[in-house]
Amino acid sequence: MEIWHWITEHWVLSTVLTLTSVTLLIALYDVLQQRHTIMHNFPVVGHLRYLLEMIGPEIRQYFIAQDKEELPFSRDERSWIYSTAKETNNTFGFGTNEQIYGVGYPVIKHAAFPIPDQAMKFPNGDKSWCPSLKIIGAAHGRARPFRPASVLNISAMSFGSLGYRAVSALNAGALTAGCYHNTGEGGISPYHALGADVMWQLGTGYFGARDENGRFSLDRLAEQVEQFPQVRLIEIKLSQGAKPGKGGILPGAKVTDEIARIRGIPVGQDCLSPNSHSEFDSVDSLIDFIESVASRTGLPVGIKSAIGKIGFWEQLSRRMKERGHGPDFISIDGAEGGTGAAPLTFADHVALPFKIGFQRVYPMFQAEGISNNITWIGSGKLGFPDRAIVAFAMGCDLVQVAREAMMAIGCIQAQKCHTGHCPAGVATQNRWLQAGLNIKDKAKRLSGYVRGFRRELVTLSMAGGYRHPGQFTADDIEFSTGVNKFSTLSSILGYTADPVSEAEVDAIFQLDD
Numbered sequence: 001m002e003i004w005h006w007i008t009e010h011w012v013l014s015t016v017l018t019l020t021s022v023t024l025l026i027a028l029y030d031v032l033q034q035r036h037t038i039m040h041n042f043p044v045v046g047h048l049r050y051l052l053e054m055i056g057p058e059i060r061q062y063f064i065a066q067d068k069e070e071l072p073f074s075r076d077e078r079s080w081i082y083s084t085a086k087e088t089n090n091t092f093g094f095g096t097n098e099q100i101y102g103v104g105y106p107v108i109k110h111a112a113f114p115i116p117d118q119a120m121k122f123p124n125g126d127k128s129w130c131p132s133l134k135i136i137g138a139a140h141g142r143a144r145p146f147r148p149a150s151v152l153n154i155s156a157m158s159f160g161s162l163g164y165r166a167v168s169a170l171n172a173g174a175l176t177a178g179c180y181h182n183t184g185e186g187g188i189s190p191y192h193a194l195g196a197d198v199m200w201q202l203g204t205g206y207f208g209a210r211d212e213n214g215r216f217s218l219d220r221l222a223e224q225v226e227q228f229p230q231v232r233l234i235e236i237k238l239s240q241g242a243k244p245g246k247g248g249i250l251p252g253a254k255v256t257d258e259i260a261r262i263r264g265i266p267v268g269q270d271c272l273s274p275n276s277h278s279e280f281d282s283v284d285s286l287i288d289f290i291e292s293v294a295s296r297t298g299l300p301v302g303i304k305s306a307i308g309k310i311g312f313w314e315q316l317s318r319r320m321k322e323r324g325h326g327p328d329f330i331s332i333d334g335a336e337g338g339t340g341a342a343p344l345t346f347a348d349h350v351a352l353p354f355k356i357g358f359q360r361v362y363p364m365f366q367a368e369g370i371s372n373n374i375t376w377i378g379s380g381k382l383g384f385p386d387r388a389i390v391a392f393a394m395g396c397d398l399v400q401v402a403r404e405a406m407m408a409i410g411c412i413q414a415q416k417c418h419t420g421h422c423p424a425g426v427a428t429q430n431r432w433l434q435a436g437l438n439i440k441d442k443a444k445r446l447s448g449y450v451r452g453f454r455r456e457l458v459t460l461s462m463a464g465g466y467r468h469p470g471q472f473t474a475d476d477i478e479f480s481t482g483v484n485k486f487s488t489l490s491s492i493l494g495y496t497a498d499p500v501s502e503a504e505v506d507a508i509f510q511l512d513d
């Protein structure tokens, strides 16, 4: 009582004494500990280093970085996604800020006579209507071929890597926007079953299609397909651009009870998928596996891969031609692609960037005369209309986006997906952090982004004299290739993609008449 009385009488002195004692204790601890040199050599102030390191990215993002500077997505790019998602004004005033003479700068060539607005007959007047020109699986006679209702779709991101609210928002948003939603390699969760079309991804862990010994089971896969009628496509993941040749990584901090149950793994431990598939180890056994899954389920089956050694693709195109079987779609992911967690060298130095990889592979299938039987899907920072148009001109039929979809539902590019501490509640399992993510609101944002994106694609197509972005050719695009020098994409690529006929475009417009 007396001490308390003394403290209240001399509160300034007692505060100073307390702070001094705490500082001395910290200093003593710093000097005695042997783990951190900086803290030992600079007791107390050494802690500032860790604090600054922790908040450095946010400080740079909010105060220092220029509009075009941040990576992997600049502030301008993120602003475009945010405003498109919110359906607010996403136009820019005063003219371009880009270095349009800079090497690598792309230009889309417009037509002297664009397609007039009144000549376009959108079903239900929906100016964002832009379905796939190809029906996936039709060329291989699959029992349940599928025409995606959108050329822009959501790329693989597992429940595990993302929280249940984020997955739910993506699925509900995809339903409204009419695009499909890729499950990622973590299997199908209840949050993927809110109604959108689903592409089920099978990674090396075969989550959702394992027997009690953890091995792949075709029976289990067929059961899941029956249980989830939303599944319209199956994607076998060979690799992804950010970590090719490395299995999936779900850090223990994200392995909750529910995720452990869905995947059949222990709670709280790192979930490391093997780096290679157990069901096939050659081109022919891969084709056999695809055929067995496709004939059992009736669904179109494809592969996802980043591009590294090219021999595999030469063989695949040759054997597909010889056997008349193989993937119904091929998703090519660029090295610039994202990940929930990857070793830095894999993210930075393994696999080719999207445009280079695609350019190496696609013409091999053209040379065999089978490129048109396959639906080509591109990914790797393609979530902007200009980049998607370049991808279409190169031969892509569809594009898939992952991080851009995350940003549409609130991701601020904090780049903490691997820690479980995503401040936006997107790439985390932490209940508190997720609590701020309103599923209904964010689903609307996702839908706003996808529809706004497609509306812009259609408008650009009309400016180019086309009714569908798939009609862009590599002669319609030029890249700056030097001082005052622009070259056509076709001359850079050394090929032109399979042409799209007016009849193919007529076919989709008649679909919904």
Ligand SMILES: Cc1cc2nc3c(=O)[nH]c(=O)nc-3n(C[C@H](O)[C@H](O)[C@H](O)COP(=O)(O)O)c2cc1C
Residues within 6 Å of the ligand: 155, 156, 157, 158, 161, 162, 183, 184, 185, 186, 201, 237, 239, 240, 241, 248, 304, 333, 334, 336, 337, 338, 339, 340, 379, 380, 381, 382, 383, 400, 401, 402, 403, 404, 417, 427
């Ligand atoms: C958080 C996160 C999780 C991902 N999980 C998977 C996955 O399970 N399987 C996969 O094939 N790719 C995965 N990816 C890669 C994306 O599907 C996509 O291929 C890549 O990010 C390129 O698209 P983007 O540039 O639009 O993000 C993931 C990416 C992110 C950001």
